[in-house]
Amino acid sequence: MRNLDRRCFLQSTSLLGASLLLNRSTSTFAETELEPSTQWYRGNLHLHTQWSDGSPMPEWVVAWYKEKGYHFICTSDHNTFQSDTLQFNAWCGACETPKDLTAFEKLGSRWKQVMDPAWGRLTQVAVDQAAEKFGSDSLTSIVDADRKLYRLKTFDELSAQFSEPGKFLLFPSFEQTGQSQDRRQVHMNFINVRTFFPYIEGKNVQDTVDRTFDQGKELYHSNPEPYMFTLNHPIWPYYDVEPQTLIDNPAIRFCELNNNGLEYDRHPQGWDPEKFWDVANAFRVAAGQPLVLATGSDDEHSYTRKTPKAWIMVRAERLDFPSLYAAMERGDSYTSNGLDFETITFDRGNGKLSVKVKAEPNTSYRIEFFGTKKDFDRTCTWINVPEDKHPARSISSWSDQIGQRFQSVDGTGASYTLAEDDLYVRARVTKITDTQEYQEKYQLLLYPAAWTQPYSMLVR
Ligand SMILES: [Zn+2]
Numbered sequence: 001m002r003n004l005d006r007r008c009f010l011q012s013t014s015l016l017g018a019s020l021l022l023n024r025s026t027s028t029f030a031e032t033e034l035e036p037s038t039q040w041y042r043g044n045l046h047l048h049t050q051w052s053d054g055s056p057m058p059e060w061v062v063a064w065y066k067e068k069g070y071h072f073i074c075t076s077d078h079n080t081f082q083s084d085t086l087q088f089n090a091w092c093g094a095c096e097t098p099k100d101l102t103a104f105e106k107l108g109s110r111w112k113q114v115m116d117p118a119w120g121r122l123t124q125v126a127v128d129q130a131a132e133k134f135g136s137d138s139l140t141s142i143v144d145a146d147r148k149l150y151r152l153k154t155f156d157e158l159s160a161q162f163s164e165p166g167k168f169l170l171f172p173s174f175e176q177t178g179q180s181q182d183r184r185q186v187h188m189n190f191i192n193v194r195t196f197f198p199y200i201e202g203k204n205v206q207d208t209v210d211r212t213f214d215q216g217k218e219l220y221h222s223n224p225e226p227y228m229f230t231l232n233h234p235i236w237p238y239y240d241v242e243p244q245t246l247i248d249n250p251a252i253r254f255c256e257l258n259n260n261g262l263e264y265d266r267h268p269q270g271w272d273p274e275k276f277w278d279v280a281n282a283f284r285v286a287a288g289q290p291l292v293l294a295t296g297s298d299d300e301h302s303y304t305r306k307t308p309k310a311w312i313m314v315r316a317e318r319l320d321f322p323s324l325y326a327a328m329e330r331g332d333s334y335t336s337n338g339l340d341f342e343t344i345t346f347d348r349g350n351g352k353l354s355v356k357v358k359a360e361p362n363t364s365y366r367i368e369f370f371g372t373k374k375d376f377d378r379t380c381t382w383i384n385v386p387e388d389k390h391p392a393r394s395i396s397s398w399s400d401q402i403g404q405r406f407q408s409v410d411g412t413g414a415s416y417t418l419a420e421d422d423l424y425v426r427a428r429v430t431k432i433t434d435t436q437e438y439q440e441k442y443q444l445l446l447y448p449a450a451w452t453q454p455y456s457m458l459v460r
Pocket residue numbers: 175177187232233
């Protein structure tokens with residue numbers, strides 16, 4: 001995404017929002033689910049820094065997003081919070097605890113030692129990058145015996161350095177990272193929390209997710225601000241989390257649709273992330289349970305690309321966590337791999353979902369509406385894949401009636417009105433020039449697209 005385009009877009013939607021705000025008291029939007037009387041904020045709910053296994057120093061990462069026009073990011077390192085507790089036990093590249101801690105104790109935080117490059121270690125490149133950007137004085141180091149240790153900036157220090165009210169905020173977060181006892185990777189983010197807890201290795205995925213969700217509720221429910229729980233990258237590394245997990249725990253509202261930091265293999269007959277989302281929603285809506293809302297993130301570790309790969313846009317009244325969270329919970333957000341919506345409206349009075357694409361010159365767009373009918377085929381068959389380069393897996397396979405294409409329109413604006421027998425509808429925009437082969441090859445990894453949330457007349 002070109003920054004100039006992004007700025008223009010935000011300015012134009014902000015102006016649009018301001019003009020519509022004036023109309024609000026006339027009850028024009030009384031029947032409209034999504035009130036465009038607010039601003040779109042661009043955010044990343046999932047990323048990594050040297051606090052776990054991201055390559056750059058944390059301040060370099062925060063600046064990277066801020067300079068690219070983001071309004072908020074969540075510093076979701078693996079199984080940690082960027083506190084000032086003195087520690088040497090990093091996720092990767094942990095270093096030996098010094099014998100004399102006197103000098104370190106005064107400074108606190110996590111310390112890492114420069115090592116030969118390997119996943120997650122602190123490298124000289126990362127140190128030099130930070131020194132070049134912020135000056136060598138910005139780095140704190142202590143020579144201990146024959147090695148030099150660098151101090152990582154804490155969340156509070158990063159927040160003080162980069163936050164600008166109304167423009168850019170950091171939210172404290174962590175990614176609960178590990179695997180269940182049956183060796184499935186199960187990762188979940190807790191967002192807007194300042195403490196973490198040990199990974200719960202449940203006996204299987206469901207047990208792990210349910211117990212982690214419940215433990216979070218117990219620890220964070222009385223926090224002064226809301227917190228957010230997301231189920232991350234279910235398809236990674238290879239069909240580790242099945243849609244049944246979300247069907248069986250309808251309290252979980254958010255799941256990563258597009259996580260573009262992790263390459264994954266797709267089984268030719270297996271579900272893809274969109275199908276996963278539709279299966280969960282078809283069963284949930286049919287059972288009167290809340291919709292599963294999508295998030296998008298680039299789960300960045302290496303930051304070698306010039307531009308981020310996926311993000312979430314949230315239409316909120318203010319740039320603060322309670323406002324953003326309330327907006328995300330009511331479905332007032334979309335996820336993107338490079339395209340943008342100018343407007344999204346869902347009229348709860350008549351079930352009409354309307355979208356308008358933020359169009360670029362000389363580009364043709366395809367807007368598709370997907371959903372599931374009430375009488376959908378609920379049959380599930382299992383594809384048994386023997387152990388090969390991945391562990392053995394049984395992959396669920398579902399009817400084409402789930403997440404079927406209701407309507408396709410070539411253009412920059414379209415709408416679809418829910419029929420009596422529709423459970424929900426969602427819209428996706430892609431570029432027509434991106435052929436189907438291209439999209440299938442790259443799946444959700446690279447091709448530009450944007451996805452609205454699903455909307456239903458039956459549940460929210
Ligand atoms: Zn993860």
